[in-house]
Amino acid sequence: MTSDVPAVSTRPTMPEDLPAIVALQARAFSPGRFARTAYRIREGAPDFSPYCRVALMGDRLIAAVRMTPITIAGRPGALLLGPLAVEPELAGRGYARRLVAEALDAGRAGGESLVLLVGDMAYYGRLGFTPVPPGRIMLPGPVDPARLLAAELETGALEKFRGMVAAHS
Numbered sequence: 001m002t003s004d005v006p007a008v009s010t011r012p013t014m015p016e017d018l019p020a021i022v023a024l025q026a027r028a029f030s031p032g033r034f035a036r037t038a039y040r041i042r043e044g045a046p047d048f049s050p051y052c053r054v055a056l057m058g059d060r061l062i063a064a065v066r067m068t069p070i071t072i073a074g075r076p077g078a079l080l081l082g083p084l085a086v087e088p089e090l091a092g093r094g095y096a097r098r099l100v101a102e103a104l105d106a107g108r109a110g111g112e113s114l115v116l117l118v119g120d121m122a123y124y125g126r127l128g129f130t131p132v133p134p135g136r137i138m139l140p141g142p143v144d145p146a147r148l149l150a151a152e153l154e155t156g157a158l159e160k161f162r163g164m165v166a167a168h169s
């Protein structure tokens with residue numbers, strides 16, 4: 001069977017993707033997003049890391065996930081996932097799930113131990129994330145403890161991280 005819908009491919013983010021990613025995020029997120037605590041951490045980090053990924057439908061960028069290397073109480077080996085955005089008209093087709101799975105694989109292959117994010121357990125629980133025990137890891141600003149989630153890339157990794165998150169310089 002043939003289809004007119006171009007196949008979707010994924011790859012690591014490249015510098016020339018950044019304008020399309022910013023435009024995609026503006027369509028996918030509400031305007032209040034820049035006030036969120038996770039953005040304070042990303043502000044101090046480079047625009048992208050080798051673990052960031054995009055999905056393309058033909059030439060069109062339709063989904064992106066940013067992965068920011070962080071330290072927790074000075075300890076490296078962790079990544080902050082987000083923003084994760086999918087073109088609104090293409091939601092529900094598994095593109096976000098695929099990008100997150102690939103970003104976790106890339107982090108593991110790169111020797112990282114833990115991925116942290118602020119998001120919905122109802123969504124990210126299906127992608128391998130669990131709530132961080134309250135008080136274990138702090139962000140530089142208010143965060144609903146129920147939304148601070150982590151995925152171990154190495155068994156027992158969460159136990160090794162305690163304290164304040166900062167961008168990894």
Ligand SMILES: CC(C)(COP(=O)(O)OP(=O)(O)OC[C@H]1O[C@@H](n2cnc3c(N)ncnc32)[C@H](O)[C@@H]1OP(=O)(O)O)[C@@H](O)C(=O)NCCC(=O)NCCS
Pocket residue numbers: 028029082083084085086087090091092093094095096097098118119120122123
């Ligand atoms: C959330 C988002 C990334 C999901 O992308 P996607 O490509 O549609 O996700 P997938 O196709 O992999 O998964 C879709 C499934 O997740 C569910 N889902 C989406 N958002 C959810 C949420 N907040 N809570 C629970 N389930 C959610 C969908 O209902 C769907 O369920 P189904 O598989 O049972 O039909 C996308 O909708 C988006 O960009 N939203 C706006 C930006 C945003 O909120 N990003 C997340 C920041 S933490």
